[in-house]
Each structure stands twice: as C-alpha cells, then as structure tokens.
Amino acid sequence: MTDAGDLASVKDADRLIAIIGDEDTVTGFLLTGIGDRTRPTDPTYLVVRRDTSDATIAEAFEHFTRQRKDVGMVLITQNIANRIRSNIEGYTGRVPAVIEIPSKDQVYDPRQDTLMQRVQRLLGIRDR
C-alpha cells in the first residue's frame, strides 16, 4: 500500500496540529500549546471571524491539508466545515487527518459530519 509508505516517513518528526475555528475555540486549543508561529506569516491556526470569507477558509484548509507537510491533524469546527463542505469531501488523504469538532455555539450534530455520515451508514444507525 502506498499510504503505509507515506505514513512511515512521518515517524522522524512530530507533526503539528492545525485548527480552523471561531475565536474562542481556537484560543482554547491554543492554551494547550498546539499553535505554531515559527513562520510568522504562516500560523497553524485560522481564526474565523464574522467577516472571514469562505474563500479564505477554503484556502487555509487546502494549505493545511495539502501544502504544509508538517501538519498531522486538522481540527475544524463544524459550522465552518459546513461552509467549505465540498473541500472537505474532496479531501481524500490520510495524513493529515481532518477532524470535525463541534463549534462552541452549536450542539454537535453527527448528521452534518462527513465522516460520521459514512460511519453511521456503515453501522446502519439512523436518526440518533
């Protein structure tokens, strides 16, 4: 499998965790020390404010998932994921793993999560 070979090269260096989300969620996660700004213009987080356009979010998402090779995991809040759903569904890679997390002002809804949709279809669970 080609993936295994791809993954094996990760072992050497530890990977970063990128996050795209609203101000509070990002700040909360930054408290745990996941943020990285060693490249000043290229932080590993994107704060989505009211005036942030979908294009900016999509660009950041593509940047984290495809261009930056040191990202191992991309956290993205659900309401923002919904705005760039096509990009997320279009992303088929294994690393970085894209994880949808509930946004702070909405109760988590598994039905909107691309992954969970598939999982639940496979498990045959409906209407949870």
Next chain:
Amino acid sequence: MDMLTFNADNGYLEAVVRGLKASLLRRQDYTNLAQCESPEDMRTILNSSDYGLWLQNEPAPLQTQALYDCLMNRLVYDFRSIRGQSYAPLSTFLDYVTYPYMIDNLVLLLMGVLRNRDLSELLDKCHPLGLFEGIATLTAIHSPEELYREILVDTPLAPYFAECVNVHDLTEMNVEIIRNLLYKAYLTDFYQLCVERIGGMTGSIMATLIAFEADRRVINITLNSLETSLRKDERMMLFPRVPGGLDDEIIQRLGRADDLQAVAMALDLSSTYRALFQRAAERGEYSLEDQFLEFEMKLLRESFDAQFHYGVFYAYFRMLEQEIRNLTWIAECITQKQFAHASRVVPIL
C-alpha cells in the same frame, strides 16, 4: 467643601453617570435574560434597555462576539463622552481609570515586539480605551528598546516602567511579570492621586476601592502562583501595597504560603476575606473570583451612596464592565445550551 464646589465642574457629569448607573440591568433583568432560549430573545429583552440602540443594527442571528462588541462599544462611547466633558482633576482621574487597559495594550505590544510580529496588525487588537499617543509610529518599531524609547516614554505609564522594569531587562523578563509589576505601580500611583492630590470624599472612597483592588490582586497572585515556578521573593515583589489594604502580617504570610491551606490560614486574619474565602469554599458553584466580584459590586454600590466625589465614575465603569461580563456570560451559556448556568451571574444592583 466638596459639596459646594464639586458641582461647578462635575455636577452634571456626576448626575449623568448616576443616571447611567440607574439604567444598568438589575437582578430581575438577569433572571429574565437567563430564561432566554436564543440570543435573539436576549435582544428582545435588551431592546427595552439602553442597549436597544446599540444592538439594532446587528444582523439577525445575534452572535456572542457581536453582542460583546456592541457592549464594549457602548462602554467606550460612554467613557469617551464623559471624558470629553470633564475638567481638570476629573479628567486626570478618568485617564487613570483607563490605565489598566493601557497596561494590557502595552504588554500585548511588547509581546508582539519580542516575537517580531507585525505591530500594525496588533493595533487592531488593542483595547480602544487603552490607546495612547504615538501609536501611529508603531510600525517602525522592531525591538523592545525602541518600543521603550519611541513609545513608552511618551505614555503616562513611563514612570511605572522606570520604576519597576529595567529597559534592558525587557527582553528577558516574563511579560506577565511585567504586567503585574506595572499594575502594582499603577495602583500605588492611582492611590496617591486620589488620596493625596484629589483628597476629600473622593480620597476616602477611592482608598477603599483601590485597597480592595490591591488585596484582590495580592490574593490572586498568591493563589495563581502556588504551583508555578515563581519564586517567593518574586511573588512578594508583585504584591501591590496600598495603605488600608491587607495587614503587613497577612501579606508576609501570603508571600510565604505554599499551598491553599496556608493561604486560607493567612486570610483567616482578615475578617472580610475570611468570609469571602469561606463562602467560596462552601458554595462550590461560585468561585473565589465570583465572591470577589460580588464584594466589589457591593463596594461599588456603596460608593454611590455618597455624593460629590469621583468614585462614582470609577464605580460606574467597573459596573459596566461587570455588566458586559454578565451579558456575555448569559449569551455564551445560551448559545452553548448550558441553560442551567445562565443565571449564575454576579448582579450589579
């Protein structure tokens, strides 16, 4: 004699502030707000208050951040209009009220400089009340020394810096330590302004408020540094000391405290804080911080009982800050569907 001369310059503003204070939300309003199902419901309730005007232009799904911005805009607007109409001693006093914001901004800028960030970007993040002159030239700053030479010396905070920080240490010192040192110097200076330069009723009332603020910081610094590598002598150095605050004995004990138990023992000597501490321990839901806020609100309310002094201005803005905190708390609780906690605010009036 405050009574006879105070109103000449400040009577109007004092009455305005009292009027504004009267329109702050009350316990009942908070109970109503806590019943809301969505931030939109909050808007309906708030529309009948002073905030109606501020919120009317917000797009329909009212977001917490938007709400916060509106509230903060109102605070800034209120402050600026009052500051704009004030005369000499009051205007100085009001400037002092904004120094905490300025300290926060400066620390933020300092942090940005230390990390080679683009300062003009940081400018947007500064609190509008803490802006100072020379901020426009900020983009040309590249090192902490430059920041000090070009900007800091012109700000009112320069003496504080000179007092507590060696310019060459700016790079090495922890910014949080700097922040606390600045705050300490600020409190001492503010105390001097109120008690020695303004004096009278203002002095006596502000002395209580500032002493409380200092005590709160002392206790907080102690509690928050218990499990960090902050040395005991450093901790002592950060304690703001003003007359009328905690006794020397308590301060010494807090400075030596190693754990929560020792803090509790030290505070046992002070009737006020012992009560707060115990109540915080008994009612797990309300933290010590909440107890402090509650006590502070009580002091602020009491300051409104006297007339012809500047304390009401300070008290009003502190109350407004508390109101913003409360409203954001309720809004957050509602958007996060934590309805049970929504009523857990510290009411102002």
Next chain:
Amino acid sequence: MSQRQVLPVVPSRMTLTQVKARLQGARRGHALLKKKSDALTARFRAILREIVDKKQRAAELLRDASFRFVAVKYVVGDELKHIVQESVERAETRLRVRFDNVAGVSLPCYRCVSGSVSTGPVATSTIATAAAAAAVAVARNDGYAEDMRAAGPVQTGVASVAQYRGLGRGGQQIAACREAYNEALLALVELASLQTSYLILDEAIKVTNRRVNALENVLIPRLENTIAYILSELDEQEREEFFRLKLVQNRKKRELARTQAQELRARERRAAQALRAFDMNSFEQALEPDAANTPSILEQIAGADADLLPI
C-alpha cells in the same frame, strides 16, 4: 455467458487435474482472504463503534471545555484571546505517529506529545505529559526528561509565559480551561488515529473484498465451470466411445446373424433338396406349424435394432 466463464483449455484428464488443483488453490485463497476480510471488518466495526463513541465523548469534552472558556472570559475578559494568540511561538504540543499492524495493514496511532521545546541542540525534544500516552512515553522520553531538566533554568521569559498566564486575575480558571481543552485534545487525537485507521481499513477491506469477490464470483465459478466443461467433454467422449462400441457390436451381431441366416437357409435349402429327393409331403405336414409360429432371427434383430437406433 457460460462460454466466457470457461477457461480456454483442452478438455483432457491432464488439464482436469490441473484445473482441479487451481480450484483448490483458489478455494484456499478465498478462505484466507475471507478470514482477513472478516478480521479487518471486525476491527473496522469495532473502530466504527469506537469512532461514534469517541466522537460523542470528544463533543462532550469540548462542550465542557468551551464552557470553561466562557468562565475564563468572565473573569479575565476578552483581551485574553489576543494575549494567547500573540504568545503562540513554537508548538509545544505535537503529534507523534506509531503504527499498529492488523492483518497486514499498518494503522497509524497518533499520540499527543507536549512539553516546552528546549532551545538546545535537541530541537525536537519533548516531554510527554499526556496521561493517556504516559506509559509509552515515559520509557522513550527518559533521556529527554534529563535534557529538559538541564535546560530548565535557562528557559526564561518567552517559553514560560503560559505558566504565569492570568497571574493577577483568573489564573485558576485559565488552568482549569487549559486542562479541559487538553483532555478534549487527547480525545480528538485518539479520534484522529481511529479516523485514519478507519479510512485505511475501509480501503483495505474494499481491496480484500474485491479480491474475495473476484475469487468467489469470477475465478472459482470459472474454474468450476471449466471442470464441469472438462467433465462433460470427457463424458461425451466416453459416450461416443460406448456408442461406437455398441455400433461395432451391432454390426458384428448383424454380420453374425446374416451368416447364421445364410447358413440356416443353406441348410434349409439343402434339407429341402434332400426332402424333394425323399418324400416331400410327409415332412411338410410335420414341419408347417412350427415354421409359422416362430419369428425368424432376422425379424428379431430388426426389432432390437429399432430399439437400439431410434433415429
């Protein structure tokens, strides 16, 4: 259809044995792959279920964490976010990837490692504080821990900002919030492992299933068909052989009958000649009834032939 599912082989005993051997091989391969697929599917199902659970748990943890953040904001104020965002320098919490092997598929296992990044030559040294990963981490990071101790006093200012965050106000809330987010992050990291495993397993299962299906639905039926074809061909050959034998036999029988009949007729003729020469009438009266009742051998053969060759 049936034509295509037959391998182009010469139907012979030899090929039959060969094809049978291939079928057996295919059956064994099918069974093995099926087992692998089952193993993967079992793991897959477990992962699926775990993903659902973990996702819910992470959601709850995150909910708790964001609520704690509200508490922090209540005490510290809104400017905290700027301070936190500005104090970000170098990631102190990172992911380390390890691999698990399930039925020949290597699944990544993420682990959260955190700790201050020392400025020494060991640029990537980390101390794992994450409780979940502690067991693995301790063994590996002992060396690092010593490095850290050595580098400890040197770290001042920038690196330990986080430690003193909220010193004057709300430090406890910040610590609690940080803890809550840490917990949520750990859950999310576990989830990330599961999710990646899920995707990889999904792929692996698909490949395996495709193989199983290929064996089950294409190769094995084709081999079976081939065997059946070969067998039927062989049967046909046998029948043809049998028929040929029968035909030869018949021909031989007919030949025999004809010669017998000729002999009989010749004998009759000879007998008649002898009778004519003898007293004809006395013999005719004695022989007539027998000759009329008994069918001739020729007639018997013709009847049997009609049965034998229904064409």
Next chain:
Amino acid sequence: MQPNGAAPLNCLWRWVLPECWGPLGILFEQISPYWFAYVGVALAIGLSVLGAAWGIFITGSSLVGASIQAPRITSKNLVSVIFCEAVAIYGIIAAIVMATRIGYASVAESDPVTKFGGYALFAAGLVVGLSNLFCGLSVGVTGSSCALADAQDATIFVKLLIVEIFASALGLFGVIVGIIISSKATLGGDASAGR
C-alpha cells in the same frame, strides 16, 4: 473712645497691635450711618443672590445631568430650583423693606437714632444675607441630591421635598429676624420728621 484722632493717620499699620485698637472705634465713628445702612441692604440682596445662585448651580447641574436618563424628573425638580430662587426673593424682600427705612439725610449723621439705624440695617443685611447664603447652599445641595435620588427612584420625591422645605425655611428665619431688626431703624427722611 479716646480723642487721639491724629494717631491712625500716620500709623495705620499699628492697628494690628491690640494697644492701637483704640482708633478703631474712631474709625467706625467716622463712617457715615448711611454707609452702614446701604452696605446692609447690599449685603442682604447680594449674599442672598449669591446663595440662590450657588444653590441653583448645584441643583441645576445635577438636575440637567440626571434628566438625561430620566427626563420625567425635570418638572418636579424645578421645585428645587424655585426654592433656591425663593432665597433670592427673600433677599429682595428684606432689601426692599430695609431700603424703605432709609430716608433723605435731613438730620445730622451724628444723631444717635441715625447711628442706630445705620448699625441696625447693617446687622439686618448681614443676618438676611448670611442666612440666605447658607440657606441657598443647603437648598442647593439637598436639591441636587433630591434630583439624583428622584432620578433613581420616583417614589421618594415627596419625602425629599420635605427636607428641602426645611432647608428653605432656614432663610426665612433670617428674613424674619432681619425685618424685625430693620423695623426699629430709621434714617433721615420721614423717620426724623416724625420725631
């Protein structure tokens, strides 16, 4: 009173010494009773107006400020301003009454009655003026507090008004005493004609 009138002319500075206080009496002797009378009138009206004005600015500035958030209080709290204004009116009344006691100087200034009248009007002016000054201040401060309190809670206005009425009554005491004092005083004019 010692008749050494020349001394104060060349050693005015010695007046600070107790032994030189003697000439002080002569000074008062020398001042015209009319001067005292008119200064009394001026004090009565002047100090009253000062008190009223002071009271109005104390009350008024609070009233204006408070009415921004609670416009309903303006009409009610005009009462406080009127109370202050009343203080000025007391002063005017007292001043008018006092002024009517002063006639044209038809008798000698050294006439004891005239002298008495001068001092009496001076005292009356001082009494009215000072009492109205303090009354005005008092009404002003209470009025200011009243306006602020009314803005917070509309129900307590009437009670606060009573406080203000008491403060306002203070000025009236001064006026009464002043009028009684001045009623005894007669300077020149009709008063001396009646004698």
